């Protein structure tokens with residue numbers, strides 16, 4: 001009974017998504033049920049093109065489910081909202097605004113007074129390690145720094161949920177490792193409910209409280225793994241490597 005009283009921050013019930021194409025309707029997502037607890041770090045893991053982004057976009061309110069519903073904090077999702085921060089692989093920072101201008105943009109649009117929004121933006125710029133780059137323009141930043149700015153910008157709206165779609169997918173291997181560690185540190189510092197999409201198993205085991213493995217199209221939940229390893233994790237810890245292999249095997253069977 002205790003279990004049933006848990007309130008979930010995100011709930012997807014019977015989610016289906018069918019796209020229309022030249023060859024007729026094709027079903028991408030089929031019967032997805034997901035529950036994410038407050039402050040849980042959930043990773044959606046699955047093969048390329050299996051529909052991970054489509055699920056995330058339905059939670060973000062950027063795609064409408066063909067069937068089923070998404071609720072965030074008990075409210076049904078119909079459109080994007082500031083309580084859901086999004087971070088994508090390609091961070092679309094406004095090129096004509098500085099790092100500060102980009103990070104304070106959301107609070108500015110919401111009418112937060114200048115002094116307060118500056119302080120909020122500075123807090124998150126510091127948190128992601130971009131202090132000293134407040135006046136830099138996106139073109140002057142490396143890929144990793146753009147992702148840092150994107151994360152700061154998402155946090156500055158004070159979202160309750162963070163939706164991340166392969167945010168480190170375009171980075172070189174070294175920067176990707178660094179950003180995984182940074183994100184872990186940031187999330188420990190300011191916990192949020194996170195749904196993180198990746199097709200990189202090492203990244204999934206490093207970051208997740210729970211990994212949901214998706215089967216190929218039409219997407220269904222194939223397996224779930226709770227990752228109870230202490231944080232920060234060690235990529236070469238024997239238990240880390242064992243879990244990594246076990247999940248890789250499970251995914252191979254879904255292809």
Ligand SMILES: Nc1ncnc2c1ncn2[C@@H]1O[C@H](COP(=O)(O)OP(=O)(O)OP(=O)(O)O)[C@@H](O)[C@H]1O
Nearest residue numbers: 019020028046047048049050051052053054055199
């Ligand atoms: N708006 C759309 N219209 C038609 N088809 C779409 C649309 N959005 C996605 N699809 C198709 O749905 C399928 C799943 O795409 P999606 O981007 O959700 O997968 P993914 O698992 O995130 O892929 P990847 O890991 O490669 O990014 C793909 O075949 C894609 O072409």
